[in-house]
Amino acid sequence: MTMQWQNQVVLITGASGGIGNAMAKALDEKGAHLILAGRNDIKLKQLQRELVHDHTLVTADITTLEGRNKIVEVCKRWPVSILINNAGTTHVGQFDNAPVESVISTNVISPMLLTQDLLPLLAMRPHPHVVNVGSAFGSIGFAAHSTYCASKFAIKGWTEAMLREYHDSNIHFHYLAPRATDTAINDERAIALNTALGNQVDSPEVVAKALITLLEKDKSRLSLGFAERFFAKLNALFPALVDNALAKKLSTIKRLTFDEPKPCQSEDKTPNAEALSNKLV
Numbered sequence: 710m711t712m713q714w715q716n717q718v719v720l721i722t723g724a725s726g727g728i729g730n731a732m733a734k735a736l737d738e739k740g741a742h743l744i745l746a747g748r749n750d751i752k753l754k755q756l757q758r759e760l761v762h763d764h765t766l767v768t769a770d771i772t773t774l775e776g777r778n779k780i781v782e783v784c785k786r787w788p789v790s791i792l793i794n795n796a797g798t799t800h801v802g803q804f805d806n807a808p809v810e811s812v813i814s815t816n817v818i819s820p821m822l823l824t825q826d827l828l829p830l831l832a833m834r835p836h837p838h839v840v841n842v843g844s845a846f847g848s849i850g851f852a853a854h855s856t857y858c859a860s861k862f863a864i865k866g867w868t869e870a871m872l873r874e875y876h877d878s879n880i881h882f883h884y885l886a887p888r889a890t891d892t893a894i895n896d897e898r899a900i901a902l903n904t905a906l907g908n909q910v911d912s913p914e915v916v917a918k919a920l921i922t923l924l925e926k927d928k929s930r931l932s933l934g935f936a937e938r939f940f941a942k943l944n945a946l947f948p949a950l951v952d953n954a955l956a957k958k959l960s961t962i963k964r965l966t967f968d969e970p971k972p973c974q975s976e977d978k979t980p981n982a983e984a985l986s987n988k989l990v
């Protein structure tokens with residue numbers, strides 16, 4: 710079925726970011742009405758100025774109930790037909806000090822809760838779609854990205870379960886997995902690592918084009934990058950091969966992404982037997 714873009718109301722979370730911004734421009738060109746959600750009002754207004762048509766802006770933090778409710782209220786006024794769960798955050802470095810709660814909350818729990826809230830509204834539209842933005846790291850566990858990988862593996866699994874659960878309904882679920890993309894989510898460490906490992910980096914416009922293809926061709930899954938798709942398959946079939954290949958890169962990954970070791974404490978904090986016995990009395 711041909712996508713009737715002029716009839717679509719598309720909610721993009723993380724519209725103020727690099728990929729969201731490019732998606733907004735591509736969908737604006739197609740003639741859809743957009744609900745652009747993000748935390749940064751100034752960036753959203755700037756984006757609106759760069760678009761041809763007038764859209765609806767909503768400033769909201771998706772990790773809060775208040776933020777999600779605000780988005781839902783807007784979607785009642787503008788009956789949403791396509792939800793793009795794109796907002797995300799990352800952490801690059803050793804697991805010891807990873808912000809686990811914030812990454813899992815932003816990348817997994819919040820899109821799941823927002824989708825739960827919006828399903829009744831989506832179901833009222835004839836051919837609604839939910840697109841979940843994953844990552845190449847949703848198929849390959851990668852050192853120094855453990856929490857991010859956990860979040861993207863979760864989104865991938867959840868999307869697969871949902872597209873199967875809703876197979877007999879009018880709601881279509883899709884999984885879009887970009888590879889490394891040139892946006893602000895990649896800090897200096899991530900950029901240095903991509904350069905050192907020779908990883909291809911896409912522009913956000915490439916991801917936006919893939920989104921349009923995914924929706925127009927009604928594809929359930931779309932992953933960007935031949936090498937990334939190949940390694941994802943290899944990892945699924947022969948994980949030990951990928952373990953060995955990545956073990957050879959570990960020293961580079963650690964050198965470029967791990968924090969400097971903290972200076973040793975001069976004071977020995979190991980409790981001695983005398984101190985312990987004092988505590989017991």
Ligand SMILES: NC(=O)c1ccc[n+]([C@@H]2O[C@H](COP(=O)([O-])OP(=O)(O)OC[C@H]3O[C@@H](n4cnc5c(N)ncnc54)[C@H](OP(=O)(O)O)[C@@H]3O)[C@@H](O)[C@H]2O)c1
Binds near residue numbers: 724747887894
């Ligand atoms: N760039 C890559 O290399 C790459 C590769 C694979 C997958 N992805 C995925 O692509 C998606 C978009 O990332 P990006 O590259 O465009 O990164 P980005 O430029 O950093 O944009 C992230 C967006 O998410 C929003 N966001 C973060 N936390 C939020 C929260 N609590 N509530 C509401 N919005 C929040 C940000 O809003 P603020 O402006 O308020 O911060 C921003 O609009 C993410 O899911 C990411 O995991 C990116």
